[in-house]
Amino acid sequence: MNRRLCALLSVTTCAVPGLFKVVVVVGFFAMLLACAEGETPTTPVSLSGEISVPDGVQSDGVKVTVNLYHAWALEGQLRHPVEFIESFETSVGQYSHSFDYPVEKGEGLLVYAWLDLDADGVHCTPTVRDDRAGLSVVQEFPAAEVTADVRLDVPCAGPDWFYPPAPN
Amino acid sequence: MDRWLSGEGILAQLDSAGGVFALYSPHTTGNASNESVAELVATAPARLFGFASIRVDQWNVDSREQLEAFEDALVNLDNMIGIKLAHAHQQFRFDDPRYYEIYDIAGRHGKPIYLHTATSPNPGTRTEPPYTSPAYLEQAIRLYPDTIFILGHAGWDSYRRKLTYVDVCIDLAQRYPNVYMEPGALGAKRAAEVLPDFIGRIKKAGVAHKLIYGSDGPQFPGYVGSHLEAFVAAMQAAGYTVDEMRMILADNFSRVFNMPEFEL
Numbered sequence: 001m002n003r004r005l006c007a008l009l010s011v012t013t014c015a016v017p018g019l020f021k022v023v024v025v026v027g028f029f030a031m032l033l034a035c036a037e038g039e040t041p042t043t044p045v046s047l048s049g050e051i052s053v054p055d056g057v058q059s060d061g062v063k064v065t066v067n068l069y070h071a072w073a074l075e076g077q078l079r080h081p082v083e084f085i086e087s088f089e090t091s092v093g094q095y096s097h098s099f100d101y102p103v104e105k106g107e108g109l110l111v112y113a114w115l116d117l118d119a120d121g122v123h124c125t126p127t128v129r130d131d132r133a134g135l136s137v138v139q140e141f142p143a144a145e146v147t148a149d150v151r152l153d154v155p156c157a158g159p160d161w162f163y164p165p166a167p168n
Numbered sequence: 169m170d171r172w173l174s175g176e177g178i179l180a181q182l183d184s185a186g187g188v189f190a191l192y193s194p195h196t197t198g199n200a201s202n203e204s205v206a207e208l209v210a211t212a213p214a215r216l217f218g219f220a221s222i223r224v225d226q227w228n229v230d231s232r233e234q235l236e237a238f239e240d241a242l243v244n245l246d247n248m249i250g251i252k253l254a255h256a257h258q259q260f261r262f263d264d265p266r267y268y269e270i271y272d273i274a275g276r277h278g279k280p281i282y283l284h285t286a287t288s289p290n291p292g293t294r295t296e297p298p299y300t301s302p303a304y305l306e307q308a309i310r311l312y313p314d315t316i317f318i319l320g321h322a323g324w325d326s327y328r329r330k331l332t333y334v335d336v337c338i339d340l341a342q343r344y345p346n347v348y349m350e351p352g353a354l355g356a357k358r359a360a361e362v363l364p365d366f367i368g369r370i371k372k373a374g375v376a377h378k379l380i381y382g383s384d385g386p387q388f389p390g391y392v393g394s395h396l397e398a399f400v401a402a403m404q405a406a407g408y409t410v411d412e413m414r415m416i417l418a419d420n421f422s423r424v425f426n427m428p429e430f431e432l
Contacts, residue, residue, distance in 0.1 A: 080194035080225045082259065084292070123296065126263060126303050158261050158298070166228040 042100035049148040051092050051113055053132070057152075059092040059115060064152070065123075066090055066113045068099065069159060070106025071137065082110065082159050092152075101142070109138040111148040112159040124156035131155065135162035175211025178386055186392075187382070188216055189252040189282070190241075192223035196257045196292040199223075202241035202248070209247045217425075218245065219252040219282055222270060224260050231266070239273050249425050250318075254284035256294045262304035271308050275315035280424055282318045282350065285337065287327035289358075295327055303336050309344050316424060318380060322349040322366070324359060331362050334369060341378040348424060349375070352384030355395035355402075367402040376412045380420045 047068075053059050066088050073083035083106045088097050092115070101109070114123045114133035124131045132155045136148040154161060178186060190205040191197070202220045209216040222238035224231075242248050251274050255262050262283075274281045285302045287295050298304050302319050309317055319340065323333030340347045353359060354366055370379055381399070385392035396417075403413050418430045 074194060077199055078194040082225070083195065123298060124263070125297075126306055156261075156263065156298075158259070158264065160225070160227060160260055161264070161266075164226055164229050 071108025073106035280316035
C-alpha cells in the first residue's frame, strides 16, 4: 500500500460525520492493516542431522556455530548465492533445529558450520589456523523436515569456499 | 537518484577531484559495474578517477572469467587508476588465498587497491574479524610487495561506532611500505565522537604520510563538504602543520597514484 495514500486516508476520515464515519473508520483500519509493514512470509522447517569431524580432532565440549543460508537469492544481475537466514549453536554429534524459512527471500537451503577449537569466538585468526568448517546442501527442498550432515574438515573456510561448487 | 549519482552530480559536491568506485555487492548495496563507472568518470576525466572491481560471489564457478574481465577493464577502460574491493560486503575472507590473484594483477599493473576495512552499517555486511580486520590481510601484503593496499575507512568500525581496527591499520602502515590508509566516513556525524581520537592516533604514530584523504561520499547533498570541514577542524585542533594537512588532503594521493600534485 502506498505510504502517501495511507497518510492521506488518516487525514480525510476526520471530516466525515455520523454513521457513515463508522463505516469509514472500519474501512480505514482495514487499510491501515494493509499499509503496515507486512511480515515476511515463512514456512516452518525442522532440520536435523549429524555434525562430524575427522579422526584425531578433539571436539568434546567445543562449540559449533551453524549458519543457515538460502542457496540463491534475487534475480538477474543481482542473483547471488549464500544469502544468510539465521544462525544457532550446537556441538559435534547429532543436532536438531527448528526455524521459520523466509519463502520469498530466496530458494534452497545450505547448512554451513564451523568448529571453534580454541574457543576464541573467531573462525581462525591470522596465526591460529585450527578451526575447521563444512557445508551441506539440503537436497529436495522445500520440505517441512530435512536432514543435513556436515563434516567439518576444511580449516578457516567461509561458506563461499564450498558453494557454489566448481562444475565437474 | 540518477541525477545525484551522475558525473555532474558528483562534481557539484567536489572542490577538486574524487575517486569513483565500481563494486559488485549483490548481498548488500547492489552492483556498480566497471563500465558504468567508466562512463561516469568520462564526464570529467581531469577530476573523476575510476576504481575497477570484480565480482566474486561464484568464485569456484567463474573466477577465471571474472579475473579476465576485471584485468581487461583495469587496463582498457579509460581513467581506471585503481581497484576497489569490499570483503565485508562481497562476503569473502581477507585471508582466503583463492582470491590473491587479484592482488597480483594489481601489482603487475601498478594499480593501488582500496579495500573496505572494518564494518558497515549496511544490512547484510559481514561483521566477523576475518572479513573486517586488516590483520587478516597481512599475509597478502607480505606476498605482494609491489601491490599497494589502501585500508579504506582506516579500521573505523561504523557498525559499533568504535575505532576497533584503527590500531591494526596503523601498525600495518608502519611496518609495510606498500600499505596506506584512507579515513572515509570518519568525518561524518556518526563518527563525531571518535574523530579527535583517530586524528590523535595518526599524529602520535607518525603516519600522516600514509593517510590518503577520502570521505566515502557523496552520500547526500553537502556531505562531502561537511566531512572535509570536520576532518580539517580535527587536524587543526590536534596541531597538525599546514604541510601535514596538505600531505593528507592531496599530496599522498598524488604520490601513491603517480599523478601531478593538485593546485590548492
